[in-house]
Amino acid sequence: MSEFMSELSKVYDRSRVPLYIQVASVMRRRIETKHWLPGQKISTLVELEREFEVARVTIRQAIDILREEGLLRSQQGRGTFVAEKPVSRYWFKLGTNWDALVETIKDNVPRSIKVDNPPPFPALREDEGTPASKYVFLRSVQYKEGEPYGVVSVHLSDDIYRVAPEEFRQHPALSVLAGLKDVDVRDAHQTIVIGSADPSTADLLRIGLGAPIAECRCVVIDGKGTAIYVADIIYRSDAIKLHIDLFAGSPTRARGAGKRRASKAQANAGSGAVRGDVPSCN
């Protein structure tokens, strides 16, 4: 490696991803963020060589990737250009409240997966209720346009499952749950972290081993404080998008002075029990 690599080699050592892949992902991001506009001519190979401090062939390899993705077009003698209408990704907007969540998944048709070794029932935190006496385990894969985007693993209270076993096999469990009239849902929450795909998940979602995923743990608690639904939902990271209305849960503001935003039809009937207070950090 030449002395020019001094800066970059550090970065490369941190990731081990092939350089041309790294370069490609940076350029891809510039296109997605409109830093490079559609139709625009991008920097010449010489300029890119200098900027990334890599060999010409490496730049070319990166450009090849983006050409295959339909994001770039090269023309000999003219240059390389951003595609006129770069493909926009499909995003699955994950609902951030009960009704929205149920709404977004209600038409999903999961394909069930046979499970040989159901995983043990996961430990519940204090605020996640008490375990039911018996659970059934269901696993399915969610598809959109033939592409898998999520793996759902559910521990469902056996009592609930027996009410409508057929329904639970053919429709999203959460959706069925929401439709059951005699089930008293007291609480439901979801915890999301970013992880990496294990072999079986990678296979089901058709992504790379260790590729980034969103792990959503969703727990539904009934009126007696029993965790009737405990799900571990794994989404492809490139398929999921969260949209959070920061004022959705607090129709009145804590600080004294400010006026409130125009009402967004926030039916605020009854209990003013604002719960919030979730620790956060920015």
Add this chain to the structure above:
Amino acid sequence: MSEFMSELSKVYDRSRVPLYIQVASVMRRRIETKHWLPGQKISTLVELEREFEVARVTIRQAIDILREEGLLRSQQGRGTFVAEKPVSRYWFKLGTNWDALVETIKDNVPRSIKVDNPPPFPALREDEGTPASKYVFLRSVQYKEGEPYGVVSVHLSDDIYRVAPEEFRQHPALSVLAGLKDVDVRDAHQTIVIGSADPSTADLLRIGLGAPIAECRCVVIDGKGTAIYVADIIYRSDAIKLHIDLFAGSPTRARGAGKRRASKAQANAGSGAVRGDVPSCN
């Protein structure tokens, strides 16, 4: 390649990250999530070979990485074991409503970054208000225990900035914003997707180029419908955790039958960090 590669080459082609790195990251996660318990003997090399469908040497390379990280110990003739006290991670719970978000970032001390080329003001969607006439651009890095975990890039309305420039330079912009009495915050929302780090971000967060990150776009709109604060906040993916109360925004349920949950005085406000406490996955 031999016929044994038929399965695996697909997986490898999907990600391009060296296989042993992928395997290592899967095993690392199993330790972090307590799927492999401290002190426990992990699967033998032969079993791991079969599970990951890779050669022995590749498994060894992965184990070498985790040994250097202090997560595994090997003993010839006995096996490979998880370290007795593997480090548990800190998670930052990202606030999912305005008050929670403001409350917990108010004591953060960001380290400002000089910006040579401020990025252009990003395009706003229809529901993100109209642009202000002029913006100032601020960029800072958030640290916890000496480790960087977030990069905040803010376009702040110049009118707002002038009210308290010193404050905005020394404290989180959102926190200052929330404290300004004559600012009418009408709406605020946050969109989160999972992306990959570009060179400068990777450098600031000390992660690999292309490593998974959480990209949070936060927009604050004032009473006139002007986007007074447009932030692009990038978190290390291993530092962030979202906790969403699915009923926070809807004190009454849409469907007829169910009773509502009792309010739960959530006592753990304050510090944004929690130890360990990772949802299990399999």
Add this chain to the structure above:
DNA sequence: CTCAATTTGTTCGTATGTATG
């Protein structure tokens, strides 16, 4: 104690991928 089974550690040869100039 010896033996065999188990398990990690090491090395070889080969093929392909990555990156430079």
Add this chain to the structure above:
DNA sequence: ACATACATACGAACAAATTGA
């Protein structure tokens, strides 16, 4: 396009340590 260097990954064989019968 070529020559070079190094990294990645495979399969296979063998060596060395541990364990229990």
